[in-house]
Amino acid sequence: MNNNICTYFDVNTLSQIYMVSNTPSYLYNKFKKENSVIDISKNFKTEEIIENIEFILKSKTYDLNKVICLYGLIISLTHKPYSQVYKLLSKFKNVKFKWFYEIINIYLQTAEISDFSDFKINIIHPSFDGSGTTQTTENHFDQRIKPKIKLFGE
């Protein structure tokens, strides 16, 4: 595992954002626009980022750098395809970081679902009589319903 991902964050800028954040949505939106957060997303695989989040969450002591890094990693995932991230986020339970679930919840509520590669959908083929026939019966659209934060926290 590459556990040095956090060294790529612009900790000074992210710390200042964290300090003046009054709401999770402020922190989420500001972190998401930060170049170092975007770069992490570009340069590391989703699995690597998730592994680093898990690594931090296993720590027995937390300092501010770890908190900043954790937020940065989670929010870097928001630049990844939704289909890659959604199932992995559901792994995190009973996390005791301030705003951890709030941030995940903001992502789930605001994510732009543009990546359909993992979803099998019904394809309606128009027939000559205009009624249409369903070719694929399996429908995974229900997976895209965005759950509430407490599903992960319980």
Next chain:
Amino acid sequence: MLCQKNIEKIDTYMVNILNHTFSKSIIIQTREGNNIENAQYFEISNLDLHMGEKLEKQYGWGIKKKRTDPSPTYNCHGMTFATRRAWIFETDDINLIIKDDRYIEVNSADVLPGDIILYFSNSGDVEHSGIIVIGPSVDNLNIPTIISKWGNCCEFIHTANCGPYNYPNVKYYRIKK
């Protein structure tokens, strides 16, 4: 009797308690008796303690005075709406307070000391709030002076256009009765 919205709020509140053992909630209600979700935190880092000075330098052009030391107990909305007792951070809760407490929007030219200012993000979230201490006038180029708390950091007395928040998108409110 609890409405559905409050039941959902209390569910979230309980989850927050379970998830954030380092925080706690207190009872905060609107005039109408609706519960406002909130949290009190207790941890403060060395960086928090030094951030006040850093921000004072960075925004020295608009900060007139650092009023308090950093505090993890409350945020700007807790200062504005809950007498510095806790963090309030959901826009839905701010909107509920505005409605239940019968705030009315005030034109920027008519702002008076004691009115409140809300800063909205481009997506409509209430990202910051404060209390007016000096209203707009020719002397201050029609930019009011406010007290507000910046996240985990300090309360500052500053011009409303100074700070890391979205000043172009502000609204002013007053309780008239």
